[in-house]
Amino acid sequence: MSVASSSEAPSLVVGGTRIDWIEKGAGAPLLFLHAENGIEPARAAIDELAGHARVMAPTHPGYGRSELPKGMRTIDDLSYFYLDVLDQLDARDLTVVGVSLGAWIAAEIAVKTTARMARLVMANAVGVKVSDRETRDIADIFALTEPEYIAIAYSDPKVGTRDYKALPDGEVLAAARAREATARYAWNPYFHNPRLKSRLHRIRIPTLFLWGSQDRMLSEPYGRAYCAMIPGARFETIDRAGHFPDHEQPKVFAEQVLAFARGK
Secondary structure, three states: OOEEOOOOOOEEEEOOEEEEEEEEOOOOEEEEEOOOOOOHHHHHHHHHHHOOOEEEEEOOOOOOOOOOOOOOOOHHHHHHHHHHHHHHHOOOOEEEEEEOHHHHHHHHHHHHOOOOEEEEEEEOOOEOOOOOOOOOOOOOHHHOOHHHHHHHHOOOHHHHOOOOOOOOHHHHHHHHHHHHHHHHHHOOOOOEOOOOHHHHHHOOOOEEEEEEOOOOOOOHHHHHHHHHOOOOOEEEEEOOOOOOHHHHOHHHHHHHHHHHHOOO
16 A cells, blocks of 8 residues: 655545545444535544544545546446445455545446455435436436525535635645536436446345435435345435435434444
8 A cells, every 4th residue: 555644635546546544443344435515524434433443535536626538438447447446445344435426436436346345334325316317306406506505515504615715725626626626427317327227136245324304405206216125125214314414414414324333
């Protein structure tokens, strides 16, 4: 493993690409794949998880300060990048936890191989189309104003509201890069891979869908339909949380993840 440390943040170099890398805690290994709005909002959940597991939390290529390899444009590309990460780390018996776009990445990894994975957690996952072509499954976040988006994505809009004028320049830049990278990876087809649905049966490890019950970017029936595509997957809700349950209920989120990782 090649992990570099700087005055700003530790990083991991994989195939010549440097990504920001958080590693903390002790215990069973857990890979956390953040949602489309970046890793910063997930820090509280990462800390909660690290109280009982060895958490590895990368910042996806193109997000934060992580480099973007030339030609990387799809979630499929990201999934192969993370397969290289797991090979480089020689990771074994991982619990892989993904939120929204991060869950989509996790699913794309798992349909290719679960050789290094023991369990999979998908929180408010995107990545498939469950309705007919005329029915929208996922709200068009690129057509919404910031207040409109926050209103549908969060149970408590105050949690997602950010005063960009008051934020440090680095956080403003990270937010801008997150939006740009999300558009790159998820614009077309919009937040799904048409081929993924037919491949989900290949996921044969214990799988848990966690669902913020006040999500209005997706619906609970969408989540339950997605869950039913993975053999044996189970579905649990998190109250007082929207599309990002790790942001709004980090302690409850971590408790449910860790209980599942322990086989409960």
